[in-house]
Amino acid sequence: MTLATHFTEDFGTHHFGATSLHDRRRTRSLVDLADRLLQHPGGSLPDKFSDPNALRRCYDLMNCPQVTHEAVLACHRQATFDSLRDFDGTVLILHDTTELDYSTHTELHAQLGQIGNGTGQGFLCHNSLAVAAADGTVLGLVNQILHCRPAVPDRETIAQRRDRESRETLLGVHAVEALERPTATQRWIDVCDRGGDTFEFLDREQHLGRKYVIRSKHNRRILTGQDDQSPPALLHTWLRTLPSQGERAVTVFTTMTRGRCGRRRCGSPGRRCVCACRRVGAGTSSRRI
Numbered sequence: 001m002t003l004a005t006h007f008t009e010d011f012g013t014h015h016f017g018a019t020s021l022h023d024r025r026r027t028r029s030l031v032d033l034a035d036r037l038l039q040h041p042g043g044s045l046p047d048k049f050s051d052p053n054a055l056r057r058c059y060d061l062m063n064c065p066q067v068t069h070e071a072v073l074a075c076h077r078q079a080t081f082d083s084l085r086d087f088d089g090t091v092l093i094l095h096d097t098t099e100l101d102y103s104t105h106t107e108l109h110a111q112l113g114q115i116g117n118g119t120g121q122g123f124l125c126h127n128s129l130a131v132a133a134a135d136g137t138v139l140g141l142v143n144q145i146l147h148c149r150p151a152v153p154d155r156e157t158i159a160q161r162r163d164r165e166s167r168e169t170l171l172g173v174h175a176v177e178a179l180e181r182p183t184a185t186q187r188w189i190d191v192c193d194r195g196g197d198t199f200e201f202l203d204r205e206q207h208l209g210r211k212y213v214i215r216s217k218h219n220r221r222i223l224t225g226q227d228d229q230s231p232p233a234l235l236h237t238w239l240r241t242l243p244s245q246g247e248r249a250v251t252v253f254t255t256m257t258r259g260r261c262g263r264r265r266c267g268s269p270g271r272r273c274v275c276a277c278r279r280v281g282a283g284t285s286s287r288r289i
Helices: 011-016 024-039 052-062 069-086 106-111 158-163 168-177 199-208 235-239
Strands: 091-101 113-115 120-132 137-147 188-192 211-214 221-223 232-234 247-252 283-288
Touching: 011 024, 011 069, 024 052, 069 120, 069 137, 091 113, 091 137, 091 168, 120 168, 137 168, 168 199, 199 211, 221 235, 232 235
Parallel strands: 091 188, 188 211
Antiparallel strands: 091 120, 113 120, 120 137, 221 232, 247 283
């Protein structure tokens, strides 16, 4: 992916200059910090801010009650939608959830939820990123949801889960509900992984009249024709009967490592390690698409 022009020219001013933080000095500080983060996106905060004064201003800004996630995001979202309205081409809105792990910050655990296998502490961050379909140019975030996973009973029933408004399957629904709608001449396509394959999400997309591509998770029962008289079938089973539209070859390279037994593995294709604890090597596989 590449960055759009406004990500490299006056980034802070363009995306955060109109942020309302109840003090112009806070907004100026946010703009300056955003430009610094763009120059050094990797590493910890001390790595990003070589200037100790900038690091202190960052901590002071984050410790201010008026500087909320919603307030900081609002200006950037508006700038992104302004770019989308002027964009001539197909836009993919990529929806995905990632985990923000703060397990080592024990003083924050009371404000966090479970992540991973339940032993970690942090947030679920659901991002909706707008990308140009033609060349992968990143246009910006159109939405971002920070979700704290609640503690639920071990024996929660399916009915109880459906009634719970804090369930994670609603993150995608809330995300698309918060998006602006394209005009009749614009093509904005929601793209989701298997987490979006729920009746609830599909129904919301249809209701809003949005275009979408979702990776299938469930082998649903479907109608294969245009009317109710068409024979029913299972989605995955029916798709496998259709002619192949192409292939994708994937080559996986492995390096010599040690097996579970501690012995060194052979990295040659098709060979096994000394103890035969796991097959290793490089190979090419093709998938129908």
